[in-house]
Amino acid sequence: MKATTTFVSTRGRAAPVSLRDAIVAGLAPDGGLYVPAAIDVLPAESLRHLRDQTLAETAVAIGPALFGTDIPAAALAVLLRDALTFDAPLVPVMADVWALELFHGPTMAFKDVGARVMARLMAFFHAANDPLTILVATSGDTGGAVAHAFHGVDGTRVVVLYPAGQVSAVQEAQFTTLGGNVTAVAVEGSFDDCQRLTKEAFGSPRLRARVRLTSANSI
Numbered sequence: 001m002k003a004t005t006t007f008v009s010t011r012g013r014a015a016p017v018s019l020r021d022a023i024v025a026g027l028a029p030d031g032g033l034y035v036p037a038a039i040d041v042l043p044a045e046s047l048r049h050l051r052d053q054t055l056a057e058t059a060v061a062i063g064p065a066l067f068g069t070d071i072p073a074a075a076l077a078v079l080l081r082d083a084l085t086f087d088a089p090l091v092p093v094m095a096d097v098w099a100l101e102l103f104h105g106p107t108m109a110f111k112d113v114g115a116r117v118m119a120r121l122m123a124f125f126h127a128a129n130d131p132l133t134i135l136v137a138t139s140g141d142t143g144g145a146v147a148h149a150f151h152g153v154d155g156t157r158v159v160v161l162y163p164a165g166q167v168s169a170v171q172e173a174q175f176t177t178l179g180g181n182v183t184a185v186a187v188e189g190s191f192d193d194c195q196r197l198t199k200e201a202f203g204s205p206r207l208r209a210r211v212r213l214t215s216a217n218s219i
Contacts, residue, residue, distance in 0.1 A: 009033070009034060011031060025214065089104075122155075133156075150182065
């Protein structure tokens with residue numbers, strides 16, 4: 001296992017950064033998404049042992065291959081078990097065809113998996129007194145997943161922008177009724193308008209000097 005993990009931008013024009021810097025920044029300076037520069041290959045025997053494991057235990061087993069020693073193994077295991085409190089069963093569809101069900105999280109969206117892990121990674125690395133503000137534009141499922149993932153997580157607050165009257169009643173309830181560190185804002189316009197507002201916020205040096213902004217969107 002590698003000692004540390006280096007993350008690079010998908011656009012290839014930003015300098016490599018550490019896991020902590022990638023998590024807190026959200027987007028790379030060149031507008032790309034951060035991905036590991038390399039991922040360790042797990043031995044076949046290790047993979048065979050995962051066949052009967054839960055989603056959380058599978059994550060604990062493969063997590064070090066993604067994160068190296070940037071997070072101590074014991075702390076990473078606690079983080080992943082806290083995030084992945086539901087399973088993702090592999091179910092047969094027909095002969096030689098299986099489906100991995102990713103809708104068993106709190107908002108019934110596949111984004112629950114990544115959002116809940118990311119929320120806890122952010123809280124682990126962010127020790128400052130000023131909270132991180134996670135700015136999210138949503139057309140429905142992202143807002144609910146991110147809001148629930150960060151709800152009650154220390155050192156974070158979430159602002160969800162959504163197009164008024166253009167998300168389902170269930171989705172709207174998922175991110176407008178939590179309260180606490182989650183604020184939902186209905187925007188008169190389309191999802192594209194919500195995206196534009198978030199991009200303008202991230203592009204404002206004045207705003208970013210006042211508020212520690214990061215994103216849970218691939219914007």
